[in-house]
Amino acid sequence: xxxxxKLYDTMDKSLREISAIDKKSVRxxxxxxxxxxxxxxxxxxxxxxxxxxxxxxxxxxQKTKHVRNITDVDDKTIRESQASGQSLTDFTKKWAHQFHxxxxxxxxxxxxxxxxxxxxxxEQINMIQTLxxxxxxxxxxxxxxxxxxxxxxxxxxxxxxxxxxxxxxASKGLNDSDEYGKDSLxxxxxxxxxxxxxxxxxxxxxxxxxxPGWHIECSAMIKKHLGDDFDLHSGGVDLIFPHHxxxxxxSCGSSGKPFAxxxxxxxxxxxxxxxxxxxxxxxxxxxxxxxxxxxxxxVKYSLIMGHYKQTLNFxxxxxxxxxxxxxRLAKLKSELIGLAGSMPACDRYKDFVKEGPVxxxxxNKAWCSLLEDLNTAKALGALFSAVKELESGIRGKTLGSxxxxxxxxxxxxxxxxxxxxxxxxxxxxxxxxxxxKELAKQRWxxxxxxxxxxxxxxxxxxxxxxxxxxxLKDNFEILPL
RNA sequence: GGCACGGUAGCCAAGUGGUAAGGCCGGGCUCUGCAAAAGCUCUAUUCGUCGGUUCAAUUCCGACCCGUGCCUCCA
Numbered sequence: 001x002x003x004x005x006k007l008y009d010t011m012d013k014s015l016r017e018i019s020a021i022d023k024k025s026v027r028x029x030x031x032x033x034x035x036x037x038x039x040x041x042x043x044x045x046x047x048x049x050x051x052x053x054x055x056x057x058x059x060x061x062q063k064t065k066h067v068r069n070i071t072d073v074d075d076k077t078i079r080e081s082q083a084s085g086q087s088l089t090d091f092t093k094k095w096a097h098q099f100h101x102x103x104x105x106x107x108x109x110x111x112x113x114x115x116x117x118x119x120x121x122x123e124q125i126n127m128i129q130t131l132x133x134x135x136x137x138x139x140x141x142x143x144x145x146x147x148x149x150x151x152x153x154x155x156x157x158x159x160x161x162x163x164x165x166x167x168x169x170a171s172k173g174l175n176d177s178d179e180y181g182k183d184s185l186x187x188x189x190x191x192x193x194x195x196x197x198x199x200x201x202x203x204x205x206x207x208x209x210x211x212p213g214w215h216i217e218c219s220a221m222i223k224k225h226l227g228d229d230f231d232l233h234s235g236g237v238d239l240i241f242p243h244h245x246x247x248x249x250x251s252c253g254s255s256g257k258p259f260a261x262x263x264x265x266x267x268x269x270x271x272x273x274x275x276x277x278x279x280x281x282x283x284x285x286x287x288x289x290x291x292x293x294x295x296x297x298x299v300k301y302s303l304i305m306g307h308y309k310q311t312l313n314f315x316x317x318x319x320x321x322x323x324x325x326x327x328r329l330a331k332l333k334s335e336l337i338g339l340a341g342s343m344p345a346c347d348r349y350k351d352f353v354k355e356g357p358v359x360x361x362x363x364n365k366a367w368c369s370l371l372e373d374l375n376t377a378k379a380l381g382a383l384f385s386a387v388k389e390l391e392s393g394i395r396g397k398t399l400g401s402x403x404x405x406x407x408x409x410x411x412x413x414x415x416x417x418x419x420x421x422x423x424x425x426x427x428x429x430x431x432x433x434x435x436x437k438e439l440a441k442q443r444w445x446x447x448x449x450x451x452x453x454x455x456x457x458x459x460x461x462x463x464x465x466x467x468x469x470x471x472l473k474d475n476f477e478i479l480p481l
Numbered sequence: 482g483g484c485a486c487g488g489u490a491g492c493c494a495a496g497u498g499g500u501a502a503g504g505c506c507g508g509g510c511u512c513u514g515c516a517a518a519a520g521c522u523c524u525a526u527u528c529g530u531c532g533g534u535u536c537a538a539u540u541c542c543g544a545c546c547c548g549u550g551c552c553u554c555c556a
Contacts, residue, residue, distance in 0.1 A: 031556075039556085046556040074554070160484060161552070188553060214554045236556030237485090243554070267486080268550065275549075305504080306494060311487070311549060318493045321505035328504095369495090378495050381503035388503090395520070452514055459516080470518055477518085 005056050005371050007232075008309060010240060010263035011158055015373060018057055020231060021261060025063035027226045028054070029260070031218060031235035031243070032114070034071040035095035036080045038285040039102060041299060041314065042269040042276050046236045048300055048419070049266045049308045049374065051108045053234070055417050056370050058353050067225045068111040070096050072118050074214055078201050088201050089118075102286045105296035107419050109349075113225050117217040121203050124212045124220040128190045128205075130254040138183065143193035143208040149186045152249045158263060159241035188246050189213035215246035222259075223251065233260035237267050266308045273313055289319070297421055298323045304376035304418060325384070329422045332387055333411060335394050339404035346409070349416045361403075362386035363410035370417055383414060432478050436467050440478050443469060 005018045020026045030050045033039050039047075050068070057064055071077070072092035081091035103110075117124075128145055131137035136151050149155050182189075194202045194209040202209040212220075222230065228251070233244065244263065251259045268275075271282040289299050301322040306312035337343060346355055357367050363386050369379035390407055393399035399407075415422050443458035459469050462478075470477040 033556080034554095043556045076554095159551080186553075238551065238555050241484090241551060241553080246553085266556070268556075270549070273548080302493090309486080310494090313493070315493070317491095317505070321493065325504060375495075377493095378502075381495055384503050447514085450514075456515070468517075471513085471516085472518080479517095 003060065003368070003371050004062075005053075005060055006373055007053070007262065007264060008373050010265050016262060018062070018232065018262065020062060021229065025065045026057050026232065027065040027230040028067070028232040028234065029218070029222050029226055029230065030066070030068040030111070031233075031239055032068040032070050033096075033099050034074055034076060035092045035099060036074075036076045037095060038098055038287065040276065040283050040285050041289070041303065042283075043236075044102070044106060044286070044299075045269045045303045045308075045312065046234075046266040047103065047108060048106060048303050049376075050234055050264075051106075051419050052304070052370070052374060052376065052417070053232075053264065054109055055349075055419055056374060059357060059413070059417050060371065061356050065113075065226065066109070066111040067113045067115065067222070069115050069117065069218060069221050070099075071214070071217060072096065072116050073201065073211055073217075078198060081201075082197075082199060092118075102296075105286055105290075106300050107297070107421050109419070115221045115225060117212070117221070120217065120220050120224065121212065123224050124216045125191075125205050127216060127220050127223065127250065127254050128212075131190065131250065134253065136249075136253045137190055139207050140182065143191075143210060144189055145191035145207055146182050146187040147190055147246065147249055147253075148183065149188070149249065150184060152253055154252070155186075155249055156245065158248060159245050161241060161245075188215060188242060190216050190250070215243055216250055218243070219247045219250040219254075222247075223255070228255040228257040228259070230260060232262040232264055234264035234266070237265045240265055267311050269303070269312050269314050271314045284314075294319055294323065297423075298326055301326055301420060305380065307373075307375055307377050309373075325380075326420075326422070328384075328387065329411075329415070329420075332390060332394075333408070333422050336390070336404050336408040336411065339394065339399060339401055340408050341401055341405075344405060344409045344412065347412050352413050352416050357413060359406055360410040360413055361407045362389050363407070363414045366414045367417060376418065379414070379418065386410070432467070436462060436465060436478060439465075440467075440469055440476065444476055447471075 006015045007018055008014070009016045018026060030047070033043060047068075054064055054066055070092075073088065077092055078088060081088045084091055086094070128137060131147065132139070132145065135148075137145055137147050139145050190213050191205060191207055192210050192213055193207070194211070198211065202211055222233075233247075235244065240263075248259050270276065271280075271284075274280070274282070276283050286296050286299060290296065298319060299322075302314065302319050303312070305318060305322065346352065357364075360367055363383065366379040366382035366386065369375045369382050372378070386407075390399065393403075411422075439458055439462055443455050443462070446452075446454040446458060462469055468479045470479055
């Protein structure tokens with residue numbers, strides 16, 4: 001019998017089991033990126049956790065339906081596309097493509113559906129019309145449409161904010177209520193009437209030309225692809241208010257039915273103990289870190305070193321720790337393969353989904369940690385306790401071939417659950433130029449002749465070319481520095 | 482001001498009403514022409530501060546100090 005994932009629910013403030021409402025598949029929605037530039041590692045912390053959520057659910061034996069949108073129209077995409085001289089479509093396509101490349105580098109599973117906001121304008125208009133018909137929304141003089149928060153009693157339930165506090169908010173003067181003519185400060189835009197600076201970026205609607213508000217995009221896409229009520233909705237903590245609160249108001253308001261059954265929010269990433277921001281120069285993208293020599297898998301590893309409900313402090317020290325940790329896993333994997341004689345028949349994500357978490361051996365504790373509120377930090381701790389055991393078993397030659405095979409499978413299972421690709425030593429092997437090989441051979445000769453001076457000189461020369469020599473018992477290895 | 486979360490070794494980070502996972506760094510030792518690698522091993526009497534409850538608190542309660550997030554379009 002398989003165990004089920006228990007996950008914290010922002011709405012209930014408690015751990016709840018994940019199970020499909022329709023008994024068939026866990027339908028979940030992730031607020032995806034707004035494509036106006038490259039996503040940074042903070043964004044990816046969220047996407048990585050959503051990916052691990054899906055993997056854990058699937059590996060524990062449940063099917064999923066994964067929808068993650070792309071927001072390809074909003075103030076920023078319009079502004080930036082104009083600045084770049086490209087059409088909104090060309091511009092957002094470019095950045096959506098970059099996003100997909102980064103996702104692939106991070107070994108994220110591809111969602112079943114990845115809807116674009118601009119391809120769901122009719123659905124959004126329909127929902128807005130329903131809200132107007134139900135008396136939950138109104139049109140202002142300029143043709144914009146607003147949600148009337150005072151008409152929706154449950155408003156603030158997710159974010160635990162009541163309407164009075166909203167009005168007393170400390171974000172003085174930052175709203176554009178004057179510009180758009182809202183009745184109340186807490187009302188939010190469903191449809192924004194066209195403004196001069198929008199250029200060609202507008203759609204026809206019953207209320208004139210304009211474009212949808214941010215929140216309605218998600219509500220409409222969820223309704224279309226997942227239905228009125230579905231299993232889980234997720235995103236970064238900053239989306240709790242107002243984005244998700246507003247989605248609830250729109251969706252429940254228009255359908256009269258429940259919305260997401262479970263809310264999963266991932267806490268922000270910090271850099272060197274502080275907030276990430278462009279102005280501080282501590283906002284990193286996957287490409288930035290690749291440029292500094294950190295493989296995306298190292299970045300991914302460092303993003304799961306803490307529990308998702310906790311702010312995680314990203315530092316280069318932790319990146320280096322991640323790199324070394326990954327190397328250690330790679331070495332163990334190679335050694336286990338060697339001992340077992342072959343890779344297990346079942347070694348890919350799909351195989352594991354079919355087979356489930358059986359015979360995890362030492363890795364069982366790590367898997368259980370994931371089932372306990374996706375505790376990746378604890379899982380990593382348990383993973384390395386297992387690594388330690390196996391390393392000592394390998395050294396002491398107490399680990400048999402059959403045992404090695406079993407543990408290898410456990411290791412592969414847990415790395416699939418985390419979505420961490422462990423390269424084998426062989427896979428890590430890099431092309432060594434012939435010139436370097438020749439120099440290394442010469443150094444070995446010199447060493448054999450006990451010509452230490454010459455051997456050291458050659459090693460220095462190799463090092464200055466970026467290669468390191470590691471002497472073994474009766475031969476040597478060449479490694480990149 | 483309101484709401485929420487957090488402060489655990491040099492760094493990152495789990496955890497629990499009964500006396501602190503794991504990783505990185507660092508130290509010692511073995512090995513070694515040297516170096517690296519590899520192996521062995523050590524590293525928080527203590528969990529922001531001060532009180533309270535308790536046989537027992539880092540873990541529960543209160544106060545305070547510090548940090549972080551959100552408070553209308555930021556993952």
